[in-house]
Amino acid sequence: MSYIKEIDRRRTFGVIAHPDAGKTTLTEKLLLFGGAIQEAGAVKSNKIKKGATSDFMEIERQRGISVATSVLAFNYKDKKINILDTPGHKDFAEDTFRTLTAVDSVIVVIDVAKGVEEQTEKLVEVCRMRNIPMIVFINKLDREGKDAFDLMDEVEQKLGLHVTPLSFPIGMGYDFKGIYNIWEKNVNLFSGDSRKNIEETIAISDLESQELVDVVGEKPAIKLREELELVHEVYPAFDREAYLNGNLQPVFFGSALNNFGVREMLDCFVEIAPSPTPKESDTRVVDPREAKFSGFVFKIHANMDPKHRDRIAFVKIVSGTFERNKPYMHVRLNKNLKFSSPNAFFAEKKEIVDISYAGDIVGLHDTGNFKIGDTLTEGENMQFKGIPSFSPEHFRYVNNADPLKSKQLEKGVDQLMDEGVAQLFTLEMNGRKVIGTVGALQYEVIQYRLEHEYGAKCTYENFPAYKACWVEATDPKNEEFAEFKRIKQKFLAKDKFGALVFLSDSEFSIQMTQSKFPSVKLHYVSEYK
Numbered sequence: 001m002s003y004i005k006e007i008d009r010r011r012t013f014g015v016i017a018h019p020d021a022g023k024t025t026l027t028e029k030l031l032l033f034g035g036a037i038q039e040a041g042a043v044k045s046n047k048i049k050k051g052a053t054s055d056f057m058e059i060e061r062q063r064g065i066s067v068a069t070s071v072l073a074f075n076y077k078d079k080k081i082n083i084l085d086t087p088g089h090k091d092f093a094e095d096t097f098r099t100l101t102a103v104d105s106v107i108v109v110i111d112v113a114k115g116v117e118e119q120t121e122k123l124v125e126v127c128r129m130r131n132i133p134m135i136v137f138i139n140k141l142d143r144e145g146k147d148a149f150d151l152m153d154e155v156e157q158k159l160g161l162h163v164t165p166l167s168f169p170i171g172m173g174y175d176f177k178g179i180y181n182i183w184e185k186n187v188n189l190f191s192g193d194s195r196k197n198i199e200e201t202i203a204i205s206d207l208e209s210q211e212l213v214d215v216v217g218e219k220p221a222i223k224l225r226e227e228l229e230l231v232h233e234v235y236p237a238f239d240r241e242a243y244l245n246g247n248l249q250p251v252f253f254g255s256a257l258n259n260f261g262v263r264e265m266l267d268c269f270v271e272i273a274p275s276p277t278p279k280e281s282d283t284r285v286v287d288p289r290e291a292k293f294s295g296f297v298f299k300i301h302a303n304m305d306p307k308h309r310d311r312i313a314f315v316k317i318v319s320g321t322f323e324r325n326k327p328y329m330h331v332r333l334n335k336n337l338k339f340s341s342p343n344a345f346f347a348e349k350k351e352i353v354d355i356s357y358a359g360d361i362v363g364l365h366d367t368g369n370f371k372i373g374d375t376l377t378e379g380e381n382m383q384f385k386g387i388p389s390f391s392p393e394h395f396r397y398v399n400n401a402d403p404l405k406s407k408q409l410e411k412g413v414d415q416l417m418d419e420g421v422a423q424l425f426t427l428e429m430n431g432r433k434v435i436g437t438v439g440a441l442q443y444e445v446i447q448y449r450l451e452h453e454y455g456a457k458c459t460y461e462n463f464p465a466y467k468a469c470w471v472e473a474t475d476p477k478n479e480e481f482a483e484f485k486r487i488k489q490k491f492l493a494k495d496k497f498g499a500l501v502f503l504s505d506s507e508f509s510i511q512m513t514q515s516k517f518p519s520v521k522l523h524y525v526s527e528y529k
């Protein structure tokens, strides 16, 4: 059956990194190898530039770029690769977390000099919780950085991973000679100017041979032999099962900018990375090879043109095939929908396609039917799990600044929340609306977009909350829960899905509440079950 062959050859992954570690550069080099772009510089960085323009203009610029780079697809060897874009900036962390529900594996980029940074820790933690297979790429070996063993220790300790190197650097910075490829048993020599050319690879069958000395010089050869012996003693042999289960992470070294060590990683990646993986729904686990289509919305992107209110919903196909003009069931609305122009994504463009396969992402034009997390099926009544909302860090009341435009404001706020720009909480006590965001930047974006896309004006007022905790009542009928609701009345709200949330003003208050009402559980993530 050819559709199974198509599914099996798909590799859908995300590159995660702290800003500046080299995610954009690495992605670009992967696209070059896939022949998807012809020259470096074609992929624009989606990071927020500091200083140059006011914040919201910068966000608009970023939004434009991120439509183009949401999914970058290309063929390499016999595999179809889909790279899903994950913003590194912390104000967009939630976007990245949601995208991670749609990947089957990830590549983690770490700067050799800076080591493990804050955003890397957060993103890897989410991947670890979901047992997503990870490959680590240590970048910028052309610069002076930390010792390879120290770095691997740091990765294990700070990120809680179990690593094994599949390549090893020969020198570093000024003395960087190249990479020994443990996976393929050869040496790759660094010429310092391999930006455009594929570098020279020399097979070394025996590390003890004179061959190695001739290639890298005597001192580096001796050092490499010692280091590889240590690698052998300290790290486990690569085991694909362990990698696929999220229990072992192979490490590669290289320099994305110099296009060095990237091919080794990509060649290994296409061999070991998983094809589309099964996904849990509220009723069962769905296998990608099932004939019937199922998928879920992990991202919604508003049209950049304010005259067109339509949006693109990004759907990850979990199983089967998605066909143009075939009716599919929108489970939450219990309604059949047909899509006449589903988009598939390639390196720098999108195209209307007749058929897409599990592992692929399709972009569907939407006029307001979709929310993040919605499931589409061929008729089965199930909902995919795992699109979490995390507690925002900032909270503000939103007020209507133009009484004649209250409908527009409501609609605008509603749609921006569907897109996942921020979270809306409605206070139980008086129905006032509070917007929670991960970064302060989003308030500017919301205000700007409400005005330009919906013709509505809003002002903000500080709401003194520290964290939003989703409330789980282990026994909703007991006295304790009633008492909790009475005492905390002022701080209780409903999220967009009607779930009860406690907007606490301090860590202390969370701890006090937990000890006073032990049958009421508080969670920082909406999907706690």
Ligand code: G4P
Residues within 6 Å of the ligand: 017, 018, 019, 020, 021, 022, 023, 024, 025, 026, 045, 047, 088, 139, 140, 141, 142, 143, 254, 255, 256, 257, 258
């Ligand atoms: P990001 O997407 O993770 O934020 O990082 P990006 O690829 O934009 O890279 C951040 C900076 O690091 C860029 O420099 C980039 O050229 C540089 N870089 C990436 N890989 C390497 C490498 O292997 N070696 C060295 N030495 N530098 C590397 P920039 O000056 O911020 O930007 P640009 O002006 O070069 O675009």
